[in-house]
Amino acid sequence: MNIGAKYILKGHEVVVTYDIIEWVLWMEKADRRVKNTYVGDVQISTVFIGLDFNFWYMNGTPKLFETMVFGGAKDKYVQRYTTWEEAECGHSIVVEEVKRSFTYIMQVKNGIL
Numbered sequence: 001m002n003i004g005a006k007y008i009l010k011g012h013e014v015v016v017t018y019d020i021i022e023w024v025l026w027m028e029k030a031d032r033r034v035k036n037t038y039v040g041d042v043q044i045s046t047v048f049i050g051l052d053f054n055f056w057y058m059n060g061t062p063k064l065f066e067t068m069v070f071g072g073a074k075d076k077y078v079q080r081y082t083t084w085e086e087a088e089c090g091h092s093i094v095v096e097e098v099k100r101s102f103t104y105i106m107q108v109k110n111g112i113l
Contacts, residue, residue: 007050007064012084014064023050034065034084035091039098042072046091053080067094073101 005016006023009030017023027050034046045068052062063080065087070076079094081087 002052002062005052005062007048007052007062009048009084014062014083026050034087037091037095039095039102040072042074042098042102043070044068044091044095044098045070046087046094048084048087065090067091069094069098072098074098 002016004018006018006020008015008017008023008026009032017026030048032048032050034048035044036046037044047066049064049066052064053066054060054063061082063082065081065084067079067081067087067090068077074094074097077094079090081090
């Protein structure tokens, strides 16, 4: 963990900064969205969070991106990543998980299972 570090993006590359003003100004204006997908009325959102959310491991890689599910069977599910590429891939995996859970629920509701 890099104490006091904040993170911004230059393109899709993560850049560390210790300048709180630079970070705040960047966070105010930046498009931090990696992907946003709806499956029915369930939203899957993946964003750059700009802070290290790797709370559990003081020596692990920083977790700077987050996928969160809003609604459905996986409501409030969260997954975190280190890089933009991991976040894109992780988003796609979560979307597929939501689709599977949505399909399963619909099959149960329709008496198929």
